[in-house]
Amino acid sequence: xxxxxxxxxxxxxxxxxxxxxxxxxxxxxxxxxxxxxxxxxxxxxxxxxxxxxxxxxxxxxxxxxxxxxxxxxxxxxxxxxxxxxxxxxxxxxxxxxxxxxxxxxxxxxxxxxxxxxxxxxxxxxxxxxxxxxxxxxxxxxxxxxxxxxxxxxxxxxxxxxxxxxxxxxxxxxxxxxxxxxxxxxxxxxxxxxxxxxxxxxxxxxxxxxxxxxxxxxxxxxxxxxxxxxxxxxxxxxxxxxxxxxxxxxxxxxxxxxxxxxxxxxxxxxxxxxxxxxxxxxxxxxxxxxxxxxxxxxxxxxxxxxxxxxxxxxxxxxxxxxxxxxxxxxxxxxxxxxxxxxxxxxxxxxxxxxxxxxxxxxxxxxxxx
Amino acid sequence: xxxxxxxxxxxxxxxxxxxxxxxxxxxxxxxxxxxxxxxxxxxxxxxxxxxxxxxxxxxxxxxxxxxxxxxxxxxxxxxxxxxxxxxxxxxxxxxxxxxxxxxxxxxxxxxxxxxxxxxxxxxxxxxxxxxxxxxxxxxxxxxxxxxxxxxxxxxxxxxxxxxxxxxxxxxxxxxxxxxxxxxxxxxxxxxxxxxxxxxxxxxxxxxxxxxxxxxxxxxxxxxxxxxxxxxxxxxxxxxxxxxxxxxxxxxxxxxxxxxxxxxxxxxxxxxxxxxxxxxxxxxxxxxxxxxxxxxxxxxxxxxxxxxxxxxxxxxxxxxxxxxxxxxxxxxxxxxxxxxxxxxxxxxxxxxxxxxxxxxxxxxxxxxx
Numbered sequence: 001x002x003x004x005x006x007x008x009x010x011x012x013x014x015x016x017x018x019x020x021x022x023x024x025x026x027x028x029x030x031x032x033x034x035x036x037x038x039x040x041x042x043x044x045x046x047x048x049x050x051x052x053x054x055x056x057x058x059x060x061x062x063x064x065x066x067x068x069x070x071x072x073x074x075x076x077x078x079x080x081x082x083x084x085x086x087x088x089x090x091x092x093x094x095x096x097x098x099x100x101x102x103x104x105x106x107x108x109x110x111x112x113x114x115x116x117x118x119x120x121x122x123x124x125x126x127x128x129x130x131x132x133x134x135x136x137x138x139x140x141x142x143x144x145x146x147x148x149x150x151x152x153x154x155x156x157x158x159x160x161x162x163x164x165x166x167x168x169x170x171x172x173x174x175x176x177x178x179x180x181x182x183x184x185x186x187x188x189x190x191x192x193x194x195x196x197x198x199x200x201x202x203x204x205x206x207x208x209x210x211x212x213x214x215x216x217x218x219x220x221x222x223x224x225x226x227x228x229x230x231x232x233x234x235x236x237x238x239x240x241x242x243x244x245x246x247x248x249x250x251x252x253x254x255x256x257x258x259x260x261x262x263x264x265x266x267x268x269x270x271x272x273x274x275x276x277x278x279x280x281x282x283x284x285x286x287x288x289x290x291x292x293x294x295x296x297x298x299x300x301x302x303x304x305x306x307x308x309x310x311x312x313x314x315x316x317x318x319x320x321x322x323x324x325x326x327x328x329x330x331x332x333x334x335x336x337x338x339x340x341x342x343x344x345x346x347x348x349x350x351x352x353x354x355x356x357x358x359x360x361x362x363x364x365x366x367x368x
Numbered sequence: 369x370x371x372x373x374x375x376x377x378x379x380x381x382x383x384x385x386x387x388x389x390x391x392x393x394x395x396x397x398x399x400x401x402x403x404x405x406x407x408x409x410x411x412x413x414x415x416x417x418x419x420x421x422x423x424x425x426x427x428x429x430x431x432x433x434x435x436x437x438x439x440x441x442x443x444x445x446x447x448x449x450x451x452x453x454x455x456x457x458x459x460x461x462x463x464x465x466x467x468x469x470x471x472x473x474x475x476x477x478x479x480x481x482x483x484x485x486x487x488x489x490x491x492x493x494x495x496x497x498x499x500x501x502x503x504x505x506x507x508x509x510x511x512x513x514x515x516x517x518x519x520x521x522x523x524x525x526x527x528x529x530x531x532x533x534x535x536x537x538x539x540x541x542x543x544x545x546x547x548x549x550x551x552x553x554x555x556x557x558x559x560x561x562x563x564x565x566x567x568x569x570x571x572x573x574x575x576x577x578x579x580x581x582x583x584x585x586x587x588x589x590x591x592x593x594x595x596x597x598x599x600x601x602x603x604x605x606x607x608x609x610x611x612x613x614x615x616x617x618x619x620x621x622x623x624x625x626x627x628x629x630x631x632x633x634x635x636x637x638x639x640x641x642x643x644x645x646x647x648x649x650x651x652x653x654x655x656x657x658x659x660x661x662x663x664x665x666x667x668x669x670x671x672x673x674x675x676x677x678x679x680x681x682x683x684x685x686x687x688x689x690x691x692x693x694x695x696x697x698x699x700x701x702x703x704x705x706x707x708x709x710x711x712x713x714x715x716x717x718x719x720x721x722x723x724x725x726x727x728x729x730x731x732x733x734x735x736x
Contacts, residue, residue, distance in 0.1 A: 009377040010610065035700075084448065091518050119487070122514065122525040122611075146490065150459050157490040158526050242378065243490075332403075 002227050006234045008143065008161045008241050015141070015165040015234070017227055022054055022168045025129070026061035029100070032164060033125065038099040039066040042086065042113035044073040047105045047131060050174050055104060067093060071112065078108045078147050080156065086116050097121040100163075106132035106179075107139040111154070114145030118160030126162045131171040133183020133217070134272070137190065137229035138250075140165050142237040159242060169226055172217040180213055181309055182272025185253075189279060190229045192300065193252045193339070193347045198228050199303060206306035213308045249347045252339040253279030256362065259324030264316050276304065277313045277365065284361035285353060286341045296344055312367035318359050325358070370595050374602045376511065376529045376609050383509070383533040383602070385595055390422055390536045393497070394429035397468070400532060401493065406467040407434040410454065410481035412441040415473045415499055418542050423472060435461060439480065446476045446515050448524065454484050465489040468531075474500035474547075475507040479522070482513030486528030494530045499539040501551020501585070502640070505558065505597035506618075508533050510605040527610055537594055540585040548581055549677055550640025553621075557647060558597045560668065561620045561707070561715045566596050567671060574674035581676050617715045620707040621647030624730065627692030632684050644672065645681045645733065652729035653721060654709045664712055680735035686727050693726070 001018040016028060039062055041055060048055065048070045059066040069089060071082050101124055103113030110128055117126035130140040146157030175183070191198035205211060205219050216222065233250075240247040257278025261271060283300060286292040304311040325336050336358075340350045369386040384396060407430055409423060416423065416438045427434040437457060439450050469492055471481030478496055485494035498508035514525030543551070559566035573579060573587050584590065601618075608615040625646025629639060651668060654660040672679040693704050704726075708718045 080448075080452065087517060087524065091520060091523065119524050119526055121523060122512070122527060144490070149455060152459060155459065155489060156455065156487050158487055158528075159490060160526075 002223075004227070004230055004234055006141070006161070007238055010161055011163070013161060013163050013165070015167060015230055017167040017169075017223065017230065019169050019223060021166060022058065022129070022170065025058055025166050026063075028166065029062055029127065029164070033100065036096075036098045036100050036125065037064055038093060038095055039064050039102065040086075040090065040093070040095065040099070041066065041068045041102040041104055042071065042109060042116070043068065043104040044071050044077075044109055046073040047109070051104070051131070051171070058102075071109070073108075075108055075148070078112050080147055080149060082112055083116055083119075083147060086113075087120060090116075090120050095120065095124065097124050100125040100127060102127045102129060103140075103162075104129045104131065106130065106135045110135050110140050111144070111146050111157075114143075114160060114162070115147050115157055118145050118158045123160065126160070128162045128165045129171075130165070130167060132175060132179055133172055133226075134179075134186055136167045136169075136172070136226055137183065138186050138233060140167075141230060141233040142247075143241065144243075161241075167226060167230070169217060169223050172222075175217070177213060178270050178272070180216060181276075182270050184216075184307060184309055185272035185275040185279070187225055187229055188300070188303070189250075189252050189275065190232050192279065192283070192341070192344060193249060194232045194345060195228055196345055198225055199300075201225055201228075202307065203303060206303070211306075216307075248337075248349060249339055252341075252347060253277075253282050255325060255328050255336070255338055256281040256321065256358075258328060259321045260313065260316065262327070263320045263324035264314075265320075266314060266316070273310060276309065276311050280311050280365045281313070281358075281361050282338060282340060284364050285338060285357055288357050288361055288364075289340070289350075289353075291340060291342050292344075296341075313362060313365045314367055316362075316366065318362050318366075321362055322355065322358055370591075372595070372599055372602055374509070374529070375606055378529050379531070381529060381531050381533070383535060383598055385535040385537075385591065385598065387537050387591060389534060390426065390497070390538065393426055393534050394431075396534065397430055397495065397532070401468065404464075404466045404468050404493065405432055406461060406463055407432050407470065408454075408458065408461070408463065408467070409434065409436045409470040409472055410439065410477060410484070411436065411472040412439050412445075412477055414441040415477070419472070419499070419539070426470075439477070441476075443476055443516070446480050448515055448517060450480055451484055451487075451515060454481075455488060458484075458488055463488065463492065465492050468493040468495060470495045470497060471508075471530075472497045472499065474498065474503045478503050478508050479512070479514050479525075482511075482528060482530070483515050483525055485530075486513050486526045491528065494528070496530045496533045497539075498533070498535060500543060500547055501540055501594075502547075502554055504535045504537075504540070504594055505551065506554050506601060508535075509598060509601040510615075511609065512611075529609075535594060535598070537585060537591050540590075543585070545581060546638050546640070548584060549644075550638050552584075552675060552677055553640035553643040553647070555593055555597055556668070556671070557618075557620050557643065558600050560647065560651070560709070560712060561617060562600045562713055563596055564713055566593055567668075569593055569596075570675065571671060574671070579674075584675075616705075616717060617707055620709075620715060621650050623693060623696050623704070623706055624649040624689065624726075626696060627689045628681065628684065630695070631688045631692035632682075633688075634682060634684070641678060644677065644679050648679050648733045649681070649726075649729050650706060650708060652732050653706060653725055656725055656729055656732075657708070657718075657721075659708060659710050660712075664709075681730060681733045682735055684730075684734065686730050686734075689730055690723060690726055 128140040146154035257275040261274035496508040514522035625643040629642035
């Protein structure tokens with residue numbers, strides 16, 4: 001079992017990572033917390049359908065009164081309405097600050113349950129049990145707890161660190177292909193921006209005979225990848241808990257990626273795929289501007305090919321993508337802001353990349 | 369002008385206190401904050417009726433686009449509905465994290481606007497301009513931002529420190545008698561629990577020939593009292609930002625006070641009056657238990673008499689008050705928890721005061 005300790009301004013907490021650790025979770029929770037009388041586990045219907053059994057065993061074994069609240073599955077339920085539904089249940093349960101909320105699910109559940117925990121009684125105990133790659137390597141760590149409002153993503157929220165995170169890579173085995181691709185986008189991002197060893201492990205995995213996307217998460221090395229990514233996220237959060245500096249670096253690929261996702265008019269493109277395309281464009285900008293040798297582009301492309309993940313941008317209205325950049329949260333005072341690479345694992349922030357460079361870089365990444 | 373600097377885990381901010389400082393507020397705000405484009409001032413209809421002129425001058429002089437949002441006056445509007453009304457306006461204004469929310473009003477406005485600022489974009493800039501004694505000496509300081517839900521007071525909220533507090537004692541001149549009594553309850557609490565000098569200043573004020581409750585806040589010495597109380601609150605908050613230790617001491621008088629307020633069946637009793645009665649009962653318990661000499665009771669009673677504030681508990685069902693103690697937030701595992709005094713300015717926490725002691729102490733404080 002790996003344990004990563006996270007020190008933030010508000011509290012210190014541990015991340016426990018191991019295959020099958022879910023079975024040990026009740027003991028870990030009872031060891032770490034006292035004086036709680038109630039437990040509320042928040043999940044969604046899909047996850048509850050798959051893991052209803054283990055979830056019940058988990059709650060039974062903790063040995064206090066518990067309730068399982070299952071929300072509908074989907075980003076469209078990450079709303080204040082869902083939050084209020086849970087608030088009213090917590091009121092009726094006479095839920096206290098020392099009682100425990102477990103967020104069991106992917107990013108949407110982590111965000112929603114986290115926001116509830118951050119605001120009920122001005123903060124209850126919160127344990128994250130993330131069940132997707134993105135939730136394990138990114139969203140469960142760092143205290144970003146948010147919901148959507150009036151159609152605007154993540155506009156309502158707080159900074160609220162969890163009291164514990166339990167990561168079981170076994171939970172990833174039920175993910176569908178899209179969810180794996182979403183996760184791999186983030187993982188490759190960590191590899192390119194912070195820790196090339198992650199790319200090397202991925203390269204090693206794809207070289208094995210039995211490699212395919214479906215079984216990727218079952219590889220023993222995959223747990224190393226989760227740990228490395230989690231450690232990076234922890235470090236970045238410790239340095240920049242309130243998102244005013246280096247946390248920006250985590251947005252590598254997201255500038256153009258978000259615009260492709262929103263403005264591209266592409267059917268069925270997932271966030272992860274868009275970010276992968278955005279990363280390729282950011283690499284391209286770094287090459288065009290003379291920072292990165294072209295060979296790095298080839299190496300990353302090669303990896304995506306072997307991972308069986310699409311990385312080329314489909315035919316798209318480039319002007320529209322460019323226009324979409326102004327909705328980027330890093331866009332300030334009429335100036336775009338990119339995370340670029342001086343070299344591999346040496347990211348930096350560059351303000352005001354020229355229009356022709358952006359257009360050319362997107363164009364170079366288009367699938368002809 | 370007095371300036372008190374507050375250092376919390378999350379940020380450092382200043383409290384500016386002076387008679388007439390509202391006129392200097394635009395300059396202070398522009399000196400301290402850059403890169404904001406919008407201002408939203410949240411107040412209520414009553415305050416806007418009295419201070420509509422100065423509020424408009426304040427906003428005009430800051431020199432950015434502004435909106436004044438006036439909520440209905442009253443604790444019953446400290447709700448998620450009010451919060452959502454403001455959220456939707458902020459969305460329509462394209463309000464950003466660096467933009468400024470000003471909470472201009474008493475505790476209800478400070479709590480509601482503070483909660484909005486703490487959650488919109490996961491935290492916008494927040495300036496508190498408290499307009500009641502309680503808001504100046506207590507609620508605007510310390511980052512408790514809360515709303516009521518399902519009839520339960522303050523159950524939804526966060527810890528969110530303001531970015532600046534501007535306190536103008538001139539604003540207190542429009543308070544009604546009840547609001548002054550509410551404030552004096554808190555002030556006397558600070559005096560008894562932390563800083564006897566406050567009591568001495570009050571004693572000096574009531575000795576002046578022209579003393580009456582109406583003009584109390586106009587006395588030059590009153591600004592000293594505000595400063596002393598604010599400093600105490602700042603110190604306590606710095607030590608215990610997240611309300612898990614010494615912040616409890618601020619609840620002196622509130623244990624029995626809350627129960628009198630809720631269970632007493634008394635018409636028109638204000639929170640402040642109930643707390644004053646609760647303080648007398650807590651002093652009584654400290655005397656019965658042999659910590660405090662009886663002469664301290666007389667001195668405090670004398671002060672209240674001269675202040676023209678009722679401090680005796682009306683005829684009341686003592687058993688019911690005792691039963692009500694179990695709803696106190698400090699009540700845990702079947703045990704009551706009192707803030708008592710070892711001597712003046714030496715508070716301590718005592719768990720499990722015996723029933724007969726509590727009944728006797730309330731009885732001794734009843735107005736016969």
